[in-house]
Amino acid sequence: MTIYAAIFYVLAGLILISTGLAITRRNLVHAIVYLIISFFGSAMLYYLFGAPLLAALEIIIYAGAIMVLFLFIIMMIRVDPSTLRPPPLRHWLPAGVLGLIYAAIAILVVTQDPGSRTILETALAEPRVFGQFLFQKYWLSVEIVSFLLLIALVGALYLGKSFAQDTRRRKEVEK
């Protein structure tokens, strides 16, 4: 086992443990903090797989921007602890059985496929090479994605604005 394999297995264990803790916490702030740890592990895996730019973006966008946005929202609203109850067992049984069948088939497919035994070789995509490749071959997709982000911004603004107008109208009707 090489040092890279050891790093991979330790990181995989860290990611799985922190994600498992995150999805079972009752306190939402604790869940977010555990998820940030999980995303740090993912970023290191990206680095291990030779994508340093994506590792930096994972920390900046996922662990930084998105999770902080979640934290802001949790601080803004009052979370009722009684809404965190688990569903009854009889709802779980069919979903669990079907999920187990799918999991068994997936394990079978992955273990039987000879391609999945391919050993990954270390390689590095430098940020400069990656950026040139991206903007030379996929510049149109980058533009489309930037347009999508603009639409998301407008949509979020509209949702905030339309609620203010609704409450104003309702108050006028009550008068």
Added chain:
Amino acid sequence: MIVPYGHVLFLAGILFAMGVVCAVARRNLIMMLIGVEIMLNSAGLVFVAAALRWQQLEGQVFVLFIFAIAAAEVSVGLALIIYAYRRTGSLDPETYNILRW
């Protein structure tokens, strides 16, 4: 020499299942969005590993687009959650069962 490709697939598969459980089982709108985030992240992991396996940069390019999609989805989703919370005063999806003005 890192690890076999299948091990990365197993890791991402377990992560994806965790995301599904989080999105389905937790009766809380914010936890459902977090589950979607975990699923997107695990998909990105597979793309990066596949880019390394076939030595093609397209896989990494696609992860960049996944990041952008996740950011857009979270911003609109959280705006919707705030809107629904101001309307009903609750984060439980079971309370959104009345289609009325």
